[in-house]
Amino acid sequence: MSLVELKVEIAPAGVELADTTLVELGADRWNVFEDVIIERAWVTGLFPSEAEALAEWQEFGTKLAEAGVTNIGDVEFREVADADWRDSYKAHFHAWQFGRLHWVPVWERPTFQLPEGDAVLWLDPGLAFGTGNHETTRLCVERLAALAEKKRAGDRVVDAGCGSGILALSAVLLGYEDVVGFDNDPEAVRVSNENAALNDLANRVRFFVGDLKTGLAGEQANVLSANIQADVLSLFAGDLVSAVAPGGTLILSGILAGENSQVRTVFEGLTPNWTINARVMGEWSDIVLARP
Numbered sequence: 001m002s003l004v005e006l007k008v009e010i011a012p013a014g015v016e017l018a019d020t021t022l023v024e025l026g027a028d029r030w031n032v033f034e035d036v037i038i039e040r041a042w043v044t045g046l047f048p049s050e051a052e053a054l055a056e057w058q059e060f061g062t063k064l065a066e067a068g069v070t071n072i073g074d075v076e077f078r079e080v081a082d083a084d085w086r087d088s089y090k091a092h093f094h095a096w097q098f099g100r101l102h103w104v105p106v107w108e109r110p111t112f113q114l115p116e117g118d119a120v121l122w123l124d125p126g127l128a129f130g131t132g133n134h135e136t137t138r139l140c141v142e143r144l145a146a147l148a149e150k151k152r153a154g155d156r157v158v159d160a161g162c163g164s165g166i167l168a169l170s171a172v173l174l175g176y177e178d179v180v181g182f183d184n185d186p187e188a189v190r191v192s193n194e195n196a197a198l199n200d201l202a203n204r205v206r207f208f209v210g211d212l213k214t215g216l217a218g219e220q221a222n223v224l225s226a227n228i229q230a231d232v233l234s235l236f237a238g239d240l241v242s243a244v245a246p247g248g249t250l251i252l253s254g255i256l257a258g259e260n261s262q263v264r265t266v267f268e269g270l271t272p273n274w275t276i277n278a279r280v281m282g283e284w285s286d287i288v289l290a291r292p
Contacts, residue, residue, distance in 0.1 A: 003046045005080045006053040008061070009073030012041045016283050020256060021067045023229060030060060042073075050077050098138070099145055101173060103166065106198060119173045122198050123164060124191070136253045139279060139286040140167055140227050143251045147223055148174035155222035156180075158243070160215060162207060165192030167225050172204050176223075182210035212236040220245040227253040234266045241270045244291050253286040260285040 010018060010032075018032045018041075034041040043064070047053035057075060065071075095104040095112065102120040104112050114120050144157075144167060155176060159168035162181030169192075171179045183189050192207040208215070212232070216224075216239050224244050226233060233240065233252050244250045255263050257280045264287055268276060275290040 003048060003080050004050045004053050005044055005046055005078050006050075006057055007042055007044045007076045007078070008057070008071055009040065009042050010064075011070040011072050012039050014064075014069035015041045017067045018043060018064055018069045020283060021063055021069070023254075023256070025060070025063060026229075029056065046080065053077065096138075098142055101141075101145065101170060103141075103170075121166070121169055121173055121195075123166060123195055124198065135281040135284040136227050136255075136286075137163075137166060139253045139281055139284065140225050140251055141170055143249075143286065143288055144171060144223065144225065145174060147249055148176065151176060152222075154178060156220070156245070157223045158182075158216075158219060158221040158225070160212060160224065160226040160240070161228045162192050163188050163227070165195045165205070165207060167227065168192070168205050168207070169195060169199060169201055171223070172201050177204075179205040181205065181207045182215040183207075184209065184211040212239050216240065216243040219243040220248075222248045223251070224248065225251040225253075227251075229254040230256060230259040230263050234263055237266050237270055241267065241289075244289075246291060248291050250289040250291070251286065252288070253284070255285050255287065257283055257285045260287065263287060 012034060015032055015034045022030055022032060029047065030043060030045045032041065032043055045053060045056060047056060095102060095108055097103070100118045102114065102118060104120055104122055106122045106124045109122060156178040157168065157171040157176045159181035162168055162183045165181055168179050168181035181192060186209050189207045189209050193202065196202045196205055196207070221243055222245050224240065226240055233255065240250060252263070260278055264276065264278060267287065267289060271289055273292055276287065278285055278287045
């Protein structure tokens with residue numbers, strides 16, 4: 001199968017605005033890429049035909065312009081073969097680390113040097129969200145790593161909206177023994193299982209298809225992570241709060257910094273005796289709630 005890629009160059013100063021607009025609209029066919037070395041940036045999308053691509057761009061491009069994103073190039077089209085579009089994400093996924101944990105794309109495995117005493121999670125995110133290169137994922141990973149320092153035997157970790165499985169698999173490397181993850185996208189679950197097998201962790205974490213209703217039904221997690229987006233978190237706040245065990249922690253991310261107070265208000269109304277704190281990283285933020 002081949003697709004048509006639509007590509008438009010934008011001013012680098014508009015990258016964050018474009019990324020914010022993409023998330024707010026839920027425009028999952030579009031991506032924003034930036035090359036910080038040459039100081040250039042683009043908006044790209046993949047579509048079945050040039051006509052559909054142009055129609056989608058007329059709507060999405062208008063929203064970008066309203067948000068203050070400036071185009072500095074013409075609309076470009078190119079036909080993308082199946083193998084090409086499936087591998088196009090690789091140029092935008094780079095190795096990174098936090099503490100003793102490293103997250104490394106599998107295609108760097110032959111050359112990567114792991115420091116003694118550290119652990120590595122090899123990842124091939126495919127088309128699923130979650131390479132760890134995004135602030136929202138890093139916020140969750142750093143919270144998870146901090147919690148792991150005081151984990152108890154038998155603590156259960158649940159990764160709601162697992163994407164490529166990075167948080168669930170990181171939890172295993174951090175020493176958690178009871179870990180599950182779910183996503184409403186079967187492709188995300190497939191990629192998560194592939195990443196588990198890639199790291200010889202297939203028998204140590206379970207991934208399944210589910211949403212924030214079915215996936216959390218009857219759940220009592222010691223650590224529940226939900227890296228999704230503000231409106232969805234608020235809509236399912238009751239389900240998320242109910243799925244946290246006494247003494248457990250709820251990690252919320254995928255929240256734009258400007259939306260944090262609104263989301264926090266929703267959760268504060270449901271958790272009057274819980275401890276709440278938040279952090280900001282770039283344009284993004286998290287909220288962490290600890291149940292007594």
